[in-house]
Amino acid sequence: MPTDLNDLPSSADVFSAAQRISDFIHCTPLINSRQINDLSCASVWFKCEHLQKVGAFKARGACNALSQLPAETAMVATHSSGNHGAALAWAAAERGLACTVVMPETAPLAKRAAVAGYGAEIVICGPTLADREQALQRVVEQTAAHVVPPFDDSRIIAGQGTVALEIVKQCRAQGFTPDIIIAPVGGGGLLAGIGLAVAALAPEIIVIGAEPAGADDAQRSLRGGVHITTQTPDTIADGLRTTLGQRNFAVIRSTVRDVVTVSEQGIIRAMQLLWTRTKQLVEPSAAVALAAVLEHDARFRNKNVVAVLTGGNMDLNRVSELFGEAEEAQ
């Protein structure tokens, strides 16, 4: 995919996206847990995007992208480890468009089932970004489908950023402005979108990204100032096994304070806390922001923090594998 960095999204695009998609998506709840607050010595609010349409924030970007398609478009396609694919399949079905989703063989079965459930065609490929892009290229050559990339796309970034507009509004309705908004970063659509929204709406809020130490390209890119595009991600957070997009890097550099990394054990612990304390079924990627608050506690102590719970789609028969050891160790 060619990248034209003149085509960067702006804060205004986030506000436009919010108007465009408001009839299609949920304004998801903001919840908290006294026990998690006590444990983290912070006031942590969770933005429940696992309760969004298709069970992930990705519905926002897909909906925004499909509301701006060229008029003659009959078919869309993308590559995705799962939630963007489901979101595009859902948004396409709502508009009567055909949809093909290239998915890595490592994608959770639940995510494949969701994509198929919305009526999209699935093409399975290898696990790397290169594998995905090659497979998608073949689909485009065969079908002339309009590609909606999972994150390196201005319409997607603007759409995902709408979550921050809701966060700020909901917090202000409760009488405070958050000190920090922290969100997981994979390709960087969500984080860049939040950065843009906050820069315009409440620049006093610090925006921080969180990623698994085994997929730390965003941190290395941001801290080193050079966009790192090669890595072999190794993490249970399947939604974050992607490298930062070019537009995403450009936006994040100018709007996001830092990216912190978390351990795999920290992700599992955070997910376990979310499941047992809030009773919310979030997927591993969604637990990464809380993992960061707990592993980098000095940074968040006594702050009002909003952590985005990005999605809730996972294979339930993998749960014991994730939680078995943690419970036995109690």
Add this chain to the structure above:
Amino acid sequence: MPTDLNDLPSSADVFSAAQRISDFIHCTPLINSRQINDLSCASVWFKCEHLQKVGAFKARGACNALSQLPAETAMVATHSSGNHGAALAWAAAERGLACTVVMPETAPLAKRAAVAGYGAEIVICGPTLADREQALQRVVEQTAAHVVPPFDDSRIIAGQGTVALEIVKQCRAQGFTPDIIIAPVGGGGLLAGIGLAVAALAPEIIVIGAEPAGADDAQRSLRGGVHITTQTPDTIADGLRTTLGQRNFAVIRSTVRDVVTVSEQGIIRAMQLLWTRTKQLVEPSAAVALAAVLEHDARFRNKNVVAVLTGGNMDLNRVSELFGEAEEAQ
């Protein structure tokens, strides 16, 4: 425990309980799922008592009971498979009272951990109701603790019934009155309380109990008109492995339309639907009401149904055991 049937709770007791406990408990949300509505051909609302204090409706009854203790009480005790024990431990800790909970060896570890986490002492016993009552009797002889029974108690029944006052209020705020309220029945505290509340507040609502076929004493008692007190419950719904209390039977006879039974497979399927569609982590017992709606669909078709999600406390390392087969079969 002696049972004085002159000591039956009234509808007025439910209203009094609501006033007594309102500062301590949550008014839990009422949610729904388009996919579950489509699947059941009904409009099914879920009352989220898994989001209640201690993760279960039991907080209501325990809180109501402890707000009416004899003045000299320094210690309370009970027997419980889990959630009532945690609720009593929580309510006792709030009031600075000592608490002992007799728990069957089959109680989930997560529920034991919760009871211990609120600072109560745990006494482990065998799995039957007789085992529990004997162990509790020994505790009382040794400590002179005030016993707060898990369900066969007017204060408990009235406390649990407050959930129905919220349901009716929340539904009316959304512009409708439910046709049916359906709740799981084990000892019958919740079902009897709902029966009392509805009889006074909205007698046009039909109240139905749901229980596992492997613990069907409430159905047999209600349909046969004779209180059955002996059975060996066999079900994954650990919260429902009790037999109906005497006060509970007396109240349910006069306020509840029917009790329906569900299969173990139906409970697992309903739990899986709730986890994957609503992203709410509910325990097996909590899925029994939805299982009934799905297995007895003719009875609920095109109705406005409220199903009580009773709790969300379970051992996460048992999840694959429950869901493994269901997922493989898809």
